Amino acid sequence: MSILSAQQLNVSISGNKIVSDASFSVNSGEIVALIGPNGAGKTTLLKAIMGLIKVESGNIYYDNMEIKFNQQHQFARYIAYLEQNSRSYWALNVESIVMLGRLPHLGRWKRPSANDRQFVEKAMEVCDVLQFADRVVTTLSGGEQARVMLARTLATNPHFLLADEPVAGLDPAHQLDVMEKLRDLADGGAGIVVVMHDLTLASRYCDRMTLLFEGRVTADGSSEIVLSEQHLATAYGIKAVYHDSDHGKFVIPIRRLKG
Amino acid sequence: MNRLFQLADARFTVLLLCLSLAVVIGFLASLSVGPVGIGTLAVLSSLFSDSSDVAVIIAQEIRLPRALLGAAIGATLGISGAAMQGYVRNPLAEPGLIGVSASAALGAVLTIYFGLSTLYIWTLPLGGMVGAAIGVAIMVVIAGRGSSTLTLILAGVAVSTLAGALTSLALNLAPNPFAAVEIIFWLLGSLANRSMEHVWLAGPFMLIGIALVLTVGKPLDALSLGEDTASTLGVNVRGVRMRIIVGVTMAVGAATAVAGAIGFVGLVVPHLLRPLVGHRPSLLLPTSALGGAVLLLFSDVAVRLLSFGPELKLGVFTALVGSPFFLWLVLKLRHQYL
Numbered sequence: 001m002s003i004l005s006a007q008q009l010n011v012s013i014s015g016n017k018i019v020s021d022a023s024f025s026v027n028s029g030e031i032v033a034l035i036g037p038n039g040a041g042k043t044t045l046l047k048a049i050m051g052l053i054k055v056e057s058g059n060i061y062y063d064n065m066e067i068k069f070n071q072q073h074q075f076a077r078y079i080a081y082l083e084q085n086s087r088s089y090w091a092l093n094v095e096s097i098v099m100l101g102r103l104p105h106l107g108r109w110k111r112p113s114a115n116d117r118q119f120v121e122k123a124m125e126v127c128d129v130l131q132f133a134d135r136v137v138t139t140l141s142g143g144e145q146a147r148v149m150l151a152r153t154l155a156t157n158p159h160f161l162l163a164d165e166p167v168a169g170l171d172p173a174h175q176l177d178v179m180e181k182l183r184d185l186a187d188g189g190a191g192i193v194v195v196m197h198d199l200t201l202a203s204r205y206c207d208r209m210t211l212l213f214e215g216r217v218t219a220d221g222s223s224e225i226v227l228s229e230q231h232l233a234t235a236y237g238i239k240a241v242y243h244d245s246d247h248g249k250f251v252i253p254i255r256r257l258k259g
Numbered sequence: 260m261n262r263l264f265q266l267a268d269a270r271f272t273v274l275l276l277c278l279s280l281a282v283v284i285g286f287l288a289s290l291s292v293g294p295v296g297i298g299t300l301a302v303l304s305s306l307f308s309d310s311s312d313v314a315v316i317i318a319q320e321i322r323l324p325r326a327l328l329g330a331a332i333g334a335t336l337g338i339s340g341a342a343m344q345g346y347v348r349n350p351l352a353e354p355g356l357i358g359v360s361a362s363a364a365l366g367a368v369l370t371i372y373f374g375l376s377t378l379y380i381w382t383l384p385l386g387g388m389v390g391a392a393i394g395v396a397i398m399v400v401i402a403g404r405g406s407s408t409l410t411l412i413l414a415g416v417a418v419s420t421l422a423g424a425l426t427s428l429a430l431n432l433a434p435n436p437f438a439a440v441e442i443i444f445w446l447l448g449s450l451a452n453r454s455m456e457h458v459w460l461a462g463p464f465m466l467i468g469i470a471l472v473l474t475v476g477k478p479l480d481a482l483s484l485g486e487d488t489a490s491t492l493g494v495n496v497r498g499v500r501m502r503i504i505v506g507v508t509m510a511v512g513a514a515t516a517v518a519g520a521i522g523f524v525g526l527v528v529p530h531l532l533r534p535l536v537g538h539r540p541s542l543l544l545p546t547s548a549l550g551g552a553v554l555l556l557f558s559d560v561a562v563r564l565l566s567f568g569p570e571l572k573l574g575v576f577t578a579l580v581g582s583p584f585f586l587w588l589v590l591k592l593r594h595q596y597l
Contacts, residue, residue, distance in 0.1 A: 051490075072491055088483050090483045092483060103481055104492055
């Protein structure tokens with residue numbers, strides 16, 4: 001049982017306060033949805049937790065080890081990060097991209113073993129990209145590339161995965177598919193943070209939600225608590241209808257509230 | 260699946276073997292071609308002879324250093340180009356991007372300008388290496404402050420421009436026309452009349468530089484996904500940047516110091532070989548080193564075969580032949596660029 005936690009983080013970029021006093025945590029075995037309107041600071045918070053952005057104050061811990069700015073490479077085997085709109089600058093084939101996920105386990109000179117290759121094959125199979133194995137990644141569609149990038153993080157076999165909008169740009173079938181894969185991963189013991197905008201998908205697949213608004217954690221807990229009428233009005237300025245079904249709770253935004 | 264991997268591995272091994280064979284052939288050709296006709300076998304046996312025969316002197320003191328420098332400088336330019344392109348994730352990058360070629364050239368030109376180059380055979384290359392060291396010191400200070408890649412490139416442009424301007428100033432104020440002509444000819448780049456002193460002076464720096472650059476293969480692969488993702492894959496991006504800057508400067512600084520500015524090899528070789536290694540930056544490093552050596556060795560042979568009047572300078576030849584070929588390649592592959 002591990003925990004990844006951030007305590008009272010404050011982050012500014014070029015003098016603008018992006019994250020204020022935000023505390024956040026994820027335990028192994030759970031999926032936490034990080035939600036909030038555009039510009040709420042979700043990506044910045046994820047990057048700060050990964051040690052990719054310098055924080056003004058606050059601490060980040062992986063169990064009892066502190067993650068410091070620019071020291072994230074020491075945690076690469078345990079914490080994987082899926083960037084928003086992750087893409088490859090070179091025309092690499094899908095297999096080579098997914099194999100990059102094994103880098104943290106390989107060190108500088110070691111070549112991939114049969115074991116590494118198995119992880120890669122499994123990850124490609126899970127993300128439904130095995131049939132593209134020898135295709136050049138930049139020739140695939142946006143949604144297909146997104147699945148390749150997700151496969152890359154799965155190949156690492158991390159204890160924690162921080163994914164920034166992994167279902168953006170995917171068709172409904174692959175959205176469900178990805179969420180189910182993340183669910184399987186969490187059931188297998190990994191802790192997952194996923195930034196997303198689809199509130200229904202979030203409430204169906206995630207154990208917990210954290211609502212970020214103007215850089216602050218406005219609500220944290222079960223979907224009932226976080227997706228209350230009050231919170232949706234404050235954070236998004238919307239009115240939603242709720243519907244309970246056999247498949248979980250549906251939250252459908254119906255109109256903007258006039259400010 | 261595993262079959263796919265093995266296929267890729269086998270192809271890479273075959274490619275390395277072919278390129279190595281081409282290096283050996285180019286090296287032998289470089290030893291065999293010159294104004295005095297000596298057969299390949301005769302040159303080879305002369306290399307290991309201790310007689311004071313003319314053929315022995317030509318083989319040991321003229322042909323051997325030229326072939327060794329051709330191979331080492333070609334390898335340096337090829338691998339440095341591949342490393343810079345991989346690091347900035349742009350196929351337009353070349354070894355001189357961080358200002359090293361221009362500052363090495365300035366250092367060498369200053370020794371001609373002040374008449375120091377005629378004192379000892381090693382003052383000119385030493386001047387070039389001091390120039391490269393000063394240039395890189397500026398870059399390391401800038402890179403060490405945690406600047407972005409773009410800042411680094413722009414700083415490299417600034418350093419290059421300043422060094423270029425000072426080189427022009429040296430030409431402008433040249434004490435006499437002979438000095439000016441000497442500076443211009445040196446700037447064109449050549450391997451003619453280099454001695455074993457040049458090899459001993461520049462060789463170690465090129466070898467250490469190349470070895471340093473060879474260590475960044477996997478980090479460059481990870482950088483294909485951007486700096487943020489690479490660091491979360493365990494890459495110490497700052498450390499990698501330092502290794503590339505120091506390695507490229509040592510190697511390219513030493514290469515430019517002994518041979519002048521030889522353009523285009525560092526740009527075109529990685530470009531040519533990239534599709535053959537599945538665009539993987541790590542595999543491109545050793546391949547480009549071998550490919551650069553092949554290109555420079557054969558170019559240097561061609562220069563000798565084509566020189567009927569005044570000697571055709573190697574740097575002129577590589578650019579002259581390289582540019583149209585590069586243009587053809589760019590047009591052929593244009594659908595791959597966005």
